[in-house]
Amino acid sequence: MSEEESVKVAVRVRPFNKRERERNATLIVEMKGPTTVLNDPSGENEPKRFTFDYSYWSHDSFKEEASGYLAPAKPHYADQNMVFKDVGLGVLANAWEGYNCSLFAYGQTGAGKSWSIVGYGPNKGIVPLFCDKLFVQIEEKKSGGEAASFEVEFSMLEIYNEQVRDLLNPASKRKGGLKVRQHPKLGFYADGLKTVAVNSYQDIENRMEEGTKNRTVAATNMNATSSRAHTIVGIKFTQKYQNAAGQETAKSSVINLVDLAGSERAESTGATGDRLKEGAAINQSLSSLGNVIAALVDKANGKQVRVPYRDSTLTKLLKNALGGNSKTIMIAAISPADINYDETLSTLRYADRAKQIKTKVAVNEDPTEKLIRELQEENEKLKKLLESGGIPEKLDDDDDDEEDVKSLSKDERERIRKELEEEMQARILASEQEMEEMKKTWEEKMQQSHTGPTVPDAGAARKEKESTPHLYNLNIDPQLTGMIVHLLKPGQHLVGSSNEESGETPSILLKGLNIQPQHAAFIVEGDKVFLDRCQSSPDAKIIVNGQPLTEKDELEHNDRIMFGANHLYIFAHPKQAGSQKQPAMTYEEAQAEINQNSGFVLGKGSLDDLILNDDLVEVMPAIEQANDMSEEMDKKVKFEVVIVPAKVLGIVGSKTEVMVKMRNVDLGLEYLWTKAKFMNRKYLMDEMYESFSDGEDINWPDERDPFTEPPDHEEMIGGLHLYLQSIGYKIEAKEQLDLTDIKGIEVGKLNVELWPCTQTGKVLRDEDAFVDDPETDLKGQPLAFKVKILNARGLPDRFTDIYCKFRVYTMEPFQTQTIKKAINPDFKFEQLVSFNAIDSQELDYLLNGSAYVQLFGKQVPKKREGKKLTTKQIVKKSGMLKGKDIGAENMPKATVDEGKVGYQFQILTLKKRLERLEKKMAQMNKVVEVAEKSSKMRVKTETIKTVLHAKNPDAVEKAIKTIPKDKGAGDNEGVNGQPPSQESKACVLL
Numbered sequence: 009m010s011e012e013e014s015v016k017v018a019v020r021v022r023p024f025n026k027r028e029r030e031r032n033a034t035l036i037v038e039m040k041g042p043t044t045v046l047n048d049p050s051g052e053n054e055p056k057r058f059t060f061d062y063s064y065w066s067h068d069s070f071k072e073e074a075s076g077y078l079a080p081a082k083p084h085y086a087d088q089n090m091v092f093k094d095v096g097l098g099v100l101a102n103a104w105e106g107y108n109c110s111l112f113a114y115g116q117t118g119a120g121k122s123w124s125i126v127g128y129g130p131n132k133g134i135v136p137l138f139c140d141k142l143f144v145q146i147e148e149k150k151s152g153g154e155a156a157s158f159e160v161e162f163s164m165l166e167i168y169n170e171q172v173r174d175l176l177n178p179a180s181k182r183k184g185g186l187k188v189r190q191h192p193k194l195g196f197y198a199d200g201l202k203t204v205a206v207n208s209y210q211d212i213e214n215r216m217e218e219g220t221k222n223r224t225v226a227a228t229n230m231n232a233t234s235s236r237a238h239t240i241v242g243i244k245f246t247q248k249y250q251n252a253a254g255q256e257t258a259k260s261s262v263i264n265l266v267d268l269a270g271s272e273r274a275e276s277t278g279a280t281g282d283r284l285k286e287g288a289a290i291n292q293s294l295s296s297l298g299n300v301i302a303a304l305v306d307k308a309n310g311k312q313v314r315v316p317y318r319d320s321t322l323t324k325l326l327k328n329a330l331g332g333n334s335k336t337i338m339i340a341a342i343s344p345a346d347i348n349y350d351e352t353l354s355t356l357r358y359a360d361r362a363k364q365i366k367t368k369v370a371v372n373e374d375p376t377e378k379l380i381r382e383l384q385e386e387n388e389k390l391k392k393l394l395e396s397g398g399i400p401e402k403l404d405d406d407d408d409d410e411e412d413v414k415s416l417s418k419d420e421r422e423r424i425r426k427e428l429e430e431e432m433q434a435r436i437l438a439s440e441q442e443m444e445e446m447k448k449t450w451e452e453k454m455q456q457s458h459t460g461p462t463v464p465d466a467g468a469a470r471k472e473k474e475s476t477p478h479l480y481n482l483n484i485d486p487q488l489t490g491m492i493v494h495l496l497k498p499g500q501h502l503v504g505s506s507n508e509e510s511g512e513t514p515s516i517l518l519k520g521l522n523i524q525p526q527h528a529a530f531i532v533e534g535d536k537v538f539l540d541r542c543q544s545s546p547d548a549k550i551i552v553n554g555q556p557l558t559e560k561d562e563l564e565h566n567d568r569i570m571f572g573a574n575h576l577y578i579f580a581h582p583k584q585a586g587s588q589k590q591p592a593m594t595y596e597e598a599q600a601e602i603n604q605n606s607g608f609v610l611g612k613g614s615l616d617d618l619i620l621n622d623d624l625v626e627v628m629p630a631i632e633q634a635n636d637m638s639e640e641m642d643k644k645v646k647f648e649v650v651i652v653p654a655k656v657l658g659i660v661g662s663k664t665e666v667m668v669k670m671r672n673v674d675l676g677l678e679y680l681w682t683k684a685k686f687m688n689r690k691y692l693m694d695e696m697y698e699s700f701s702d703g704e705d706i707n708w709p710d711e712r713d714p715f716t717e718p719p720d721h722e723e724m725i726g727g728l729h730l731y732l733q734s735i736g737y738k739i740e741a742k743e744q745l746d747l748t749d750i751k752g753i754e755v756g757k758l759n760v761e762l763w764p765c766t767q768t769g770k771v772l773r774d775e776d777a778f779v780d781d782p783e784t785d786l787k788g789q790p791l792a793f794k795v796k797i798l799n800a801r802g803l804p805d806r807f808t809d810i811y812c813k814f815r816v817y818t819m820e821p822f823q824t825q826t827i828k829k830a831i832n833p834d835f836k837f838e839q840l841v842s843f844n845a846i847d848s849q850e851l852d853y854l855l856n857g858s859a860y861v862q863l864f865g866k867q868v869p870k871k872r873e874g875k876k877l878t879t880k881q882i883v884k885k886s887g888m889l890k891g892k893d894i895g896a897e898n899m900p901k902a903t904v905d906e907g908k909v910g911y912q913f914q915i916l917t918l919k920k921r922l923e924r925l926e927k928k929m930a931q932m933n934k935v936v937e938v939a940e941k942s943s944k945m946r947v948k949t950e951t952i953k954t955v956l957h958a959k960n961p962d963a964v965e966k967a968i969k970t971i972p973k974d975k976g977a978g979d980n981e982g983v984n985g986q987p988p989s990q991e992s993k994a995c996v997l998l
């Protein structure tokens with residue numbers, strides 16, 4: 009018997025984080041009862057309203073207790089207990105009834121998913137509280153004399169890069185991770201996933217800690233970005249008892265607690281527009297989840313649609329949770345800040361969609377015998393199919409996943425047949441294992457789970473730390489900080505990757521980029537702890553408090569230590585802790601310290617500086633790692649940071665940006681990547697490096713290789729600002745201007761001209777066009793001018809297919825023709841630009857603004873000469889030093905001298921204006937001269953106007969000639985003291 013049930017959705021808003029506070033973020037979320045309101049900080053859109061099953065206000069109105077627990081100061085604050093009472097207890101009740109349950113947290117990185125699901129320190133999240141309560145209730149049942157037996161099994165896995173990693177059994181790591189298979193009775197499962205029997209909360213806590221530690225080690229060794237991983241904690245709760253008929257019956261519930269990867273949208277991760285389609289690769293699981301939800305919503309609304317569970321690892325494993333037999337709850341974690349408006353809106357929309365999904369829930373309660381019989385029958389069927397060697401018409405029992413086997417080619421059918429054969433063998437094995445498990449007694453299961461290496465007792469380890477000097481790790485994900493601890497007891501502790509040759513295994517075993525077999529050594533003498541280099545690795549990278557370690561150094565409490573490219577630790581000395589007032593640094597602070605010592609010293613005052621600092625903290629270590637990977641895998645690529653002022657990019661409204669220059673050191677090609685594009689590429693580089701470390705072939709085709717850019721990729725050669733002030737006075741301008749690249753280095757010259765003209769494009773020569781006072785003479789008038797881009801001179805010779813692009817005001821960009829390979833391309837380009845009736849904003853733009861002109865081209869690879877060198881050798885030869893070569897020289901000091909170009913134009917315009925005014929003065933002098941000669945005291949204003957605004961010299965002459973004949977000037981009237989006549993009012997006394 010199954011019943012339909014809607015997915016329940018909760019939304020939770022967290023306090024401002026440090027980053028948001030520093031940026032003076034404003035609160036844009038309101039909660040009123042079940043309604044959540046999101047206000048658009050730009051005011052452009054109406055506030056968005058959403059209604060969910062639960063709304064949790066955890067933004068403010070709390071007080072921190074001595075234990076660190078955040079408790080309500082006002083009743084509307086939702087603390088961890090409140091969330092657990094609503095959500096966790098509901099899941100628990102369902103588990104007792106024998107329903108499968110799923111709880112997943114969705115939201116952008118740092119929105120508070122882990123806070124709700126796992127929790128931090130004393131603020132325990134749903135998973136620990138759930139597990140704790142489960143065992144409390146089991147004990148209560150047992151002591152109440154319940155005849156049933158209770159079994160709890162625990163598993164923990166991570167999906168990273170579509171691969172499944174067993175967090176309880178990292179040693180099982182195989183190529184490509186655990187395989188996800190589908191079983192007709194058991195559904196999708198990760199083949200070989202370790203499931204352990206647990207019989208106390210402490211047991212689960214230890215396992216969770218072990219799993220998180222394994223996750224941290226793997227993430228650090230592989231430079232993995234943990235926010236891109238999905239973690240699934242699985243708990244299987246089984247109650248066994250005898251039913252009325254005396255049969256042994258199992259009532260079971262599978263509970264999935266899912267902490268999803270950060271939900272950043274493709275646009276904001278820079279995944280759009282890159283040929284590598286990182287968006288698809290990186291968040292394949294998350295975007296598939298979106299598609300599955302959309303399809304399930306359609307289905308709930310009566311549409312016939314296929315639900316694409318098979319498109320990703322995550323959706324396969326969550327199939328039951330989403331569309332099958334499971335009571336499902338989603339927690340949407342959101343930031344309260346205006347700066348995250350887009351992401352928050354997207355999260356709330358996602359949640360809004362999810363609440364429409366309906367699952368079919370049923371109690372899992374059957375006699376064990378029946379379950380075993382069904383599995384046996386299934387196996388018989390599978391064995392028969394295997395013997396027949398054919399492919400079934402349907403690949404599995406699920407209508408949603410039906411594939412059209414008939415339409416496949418012979419080869420494809422053969423491939424599928426082989427895969428199916430393997431799949432069926434695995435299914436048979438899974439059924440057999442499941443049957444075995446069912447037959448096992450609980451005692452046997454417990455014994456099995458507790459053989460092998462003992463799981464460290466998290467509590468005992470914490471105690472030992474309190475009295476022993478130790479190192480603990482820093483990670484960009486606060487959840488993973490402090491997970492790795494190395495105790496430093498008296499004696500010597502070698503740090504390094506394992507060294508098979510010498511047979512010496514370092515006691516602090518590190519893996520990954522740039523870690524030497526013997527990297528460093530800690531020497532503990534009494535209360536003193538020293539760090540030293542190893543003689544065998546003089547080049548090993550060791551940084552202490554931001555500075556390279558040069559000699560044996562005595563460490564102090566809270567010192568920061570970096571080994572290789574990504575192992576960052578804090579040294580803690582409990583005996584010194586009391587005398588230290590400063591708290592230990594965070595990951596961000598320790599990384600900023602390293603950046604500063606690499607030459608990146610940014611101010612701390614402005615908002616822009618803060619954003620730049622944050623970006624650098626994210627990018628710099630990644631660049632260092634990317635360069636190390638490039639050297640190790642010999643990818644012939646070198647990366648460096650560039651700080652690019654927005655003006656140089658020609659993007660209106662944007663700020664200074666951290667970008668990354670990718671240089672192919674072999675072919676002499678350079679590409680500029682946005683930070684987001686680099687970070688996405690970095691994720692793929694890590695994937696490649698992992699394959700490389702596993703000894704796999706990394707000869708990937710270019711379209712998959714994150715270290716390449718296709719040869720036809722366009723790059724900006726240089727740019728300049730073309731000031732339009734002269735046009736505001738209708739004066740022409742002809743100039744040769746400096747073209748500069750993003751670092752402000754001159755890369756050539758551009759010859760440009762600006763010509764005032766009529767709306768039809770007729771050029772207006774100086775004399776007849778000049779405008780003295782643009783405010784009065786141009787406003788409301790039509791205005792047109794021509795931009796001529798004649799040619800560029802002295803460009804770098806690696807470019808071909810060169811063209812110029814520019815944008816005037818808000819118009820669509822204009823583009824010249826493309827010139828094939830040339831260092832001096834002639835564009836001979838002319839563009840008429842016109843305004844119908846100039847308004848104040850347009851006039852302001854003309855008088856003070858500029859058109860940004862950019863030159864683009866494609867790069868031609870350099871011909872390789874002589875011996876082939878490795879990346880390392882080329883980098884060394886070209887003098888790019890390690891560590892400090894990631895772009896400190898690219899601080900915005902050498903950027904384009906905006907002022908220079910601007911003044912050049914202003915001076916030019918001023919000169920011309922002066923010329924025109926002098927000309928007018930000369931004409932007026934002539935008027936005076938003629939009037940004097942003809943003894944005229946007064947000249948008609950009309951004549952003067954004609955002279956001042958004459959369109960050509962002929963008109964001036966003509967007007968002057970009228971002066972002597974000027975009959976109505978009334979020369980003497982004013983002199984006689986008589987009131988001037990009507991006509992004489994329009995005269996000027998000379």
Ligand SMILES: Nc1ncnc2c1ncn2[C@@H]1O[C@H](COP(=O)(O)OP(=O)(O)OP(=O)(O)O)[C@@H](O)[C@H]1O
Nearest residue numbers: 022023066116117118119120121122123235270486
């Ligand atoms: N309700 C809350 N109260 C107080 N602090 C919170 C709350 N939610 C989150 N935080 C803090 O915000 C930070 C980010 O939270 P958390 O690690 O839970 O985010 P996340 O969404 O899981 O991020 P990621 O995707 O990186 O795993 C943490 O330092 C955490 O302590």
